[in-house]
Amino acid sequence: MDCQTALEYLDCVRPDSDDLDLPEMADARAHLDSCDACQEAFAKNQSFDRAVIGVVLQVDVPEQLRAVLLEASLQLASPSELASHPEVVKAVAGESVDGSAGKATTGASRSRRRSLSIVIAAACALMLAAGVWLRQSQPEQFTEADLLKRLPLDLSSTAEFDAGFEFRLPATWAGSRRLRVSREFRGIDLDDAAGHDAAVAIFSYSPARNAPINGILAAIPASRVQPLPNSVSFTQADSQYIEKDGRRPVVAVWQERNTVYVCLVLGSAADLEQIQRNLSVSAA
Numbered sequence: 171m172d173c174q175t176a177l178e179y180l181d182c183v184r185p186d187s188d189d190l191d192l193p194e195m196a197d198a199r200a201h202l203d204s205c206d207a208c209q210e211a212f213a214k215n216q217s218f219d220r221a222v223i224g225v226v227l228q229v230d231v232p233e234q235l236r237a238v239l240l241e242a243s244l245q246l247a248s249p250s251e252l253a254s255h256p257e258v259v260k261a262v263a264g265e266s267v268d269g270s271a272g273k274a275t276t277g278a279s280r281s282r283r284r285s286l287s288i289v290i291a292a293a294c295a296l297m298l299a300a301g302v303w304l305r306q307s308q309p310e311q312f313t314e315a316d317l318l319k320r321l322p323l324d325l326s327s328t329a330e331f332d333a334g335f336e337f338r339l340p341a342t343w344a345g346s347r348r349l350r351v352s353r354e355f356r357g358i359d360l361d362d363a364a365g366h367d368a369a370v371a372i373f374s375y376s377p378a379r380n381a382p383i384n385g386i387l388a389a390i391p392a393s394r395v396q397p398l399p400n401s402v403s404f405t406q407a408d409s410q411y412i413e414k415d416g417r418r419p420v421v422a423v424w425q426e427r428n429t430v431y432v433c434l435v436l437g438s439a440a441d442l443e444q445i446q447r448n449l450s451v452s453a454a
């Protein structure tokens with residue numbers, strides 16, 4: 171038997187199987203024992219096949235692509251490998267897995283390996299693209315300090331909120347006569363990606379006596395904030411003074427449902443606490 175014929179036979183041997191012991195492999199086996207070049211080529215092909223099976227069974231690839239890959243590689247996998255991945259076998263509808271798979275004719279196996287190489291190359295390119303896409307689409311997360319630093323006091327240069335996420339008022343903010351929240355929400359871009367990351371609205375609270383207390387309510391999806399604030403309601407949120415644009419506004423930060431809110435008051439902690447008290451009463 172010459173090298174080419176031997177290799178065509180050996181192409182049908184699935185990695186980590188006993189296909190080589192089959193009677194029809196006797197001639198190829200005999201050639202392999204005596205030919206260093208074929209031993210090297212055979213080892214290379216086997217490790218390629220093993221790598222393919224490993225990639226297809228383990229790597230997280232899109233479902234449709236996985237099906238294509240599996241169809242192409244199923245014939246390479248040994249029955250024991252398939253048995254340890256029943257979900258994968260099930261995914262390839264109609265494919266025989268009783269061990270008769272893999273005994274392709276020698277003529278077909280060579281072109282099968284070649285087309286498999288192309289499929290694998292395409293899959294790798296696709297996974298690479300998916301990885302890049304995933305990195306780019308993974309939105310940046312902000313700490314509370316980041317958020318407070320980036321929220322502007324002056325909203326005059328902001329654009330109308332693009333409604334990239336749902337902006338709902340906090341639960342207790344709707345029922346108070348003394349609290350007026352601007353109907354016009356403005357959008358804030360916190361990262362370099364397109365689209366607004368936070369929505370802000372101006373509010374004004376009118377105490378029974380004294381001048382109105384003005385402030386800004388900001389909302390950002392909770393998925394964009396890490397770590398999340400401890401407070402889960404406005405009335406329980408601690409107030410803190412921050413430095414901003416040469417002023418010292420006071421803020422409260424809390425999470426409600428899937429939104430993190432920042433209430434910023436251009437006044438004192440006592441002003442903010444007065445609003446918190448009023449809203450806790452009106453909500454009760």
Ligand SMILES: [Zn+2]
Nearest residue numbers: 173205207208
């Ligand atoms: Zn040879």
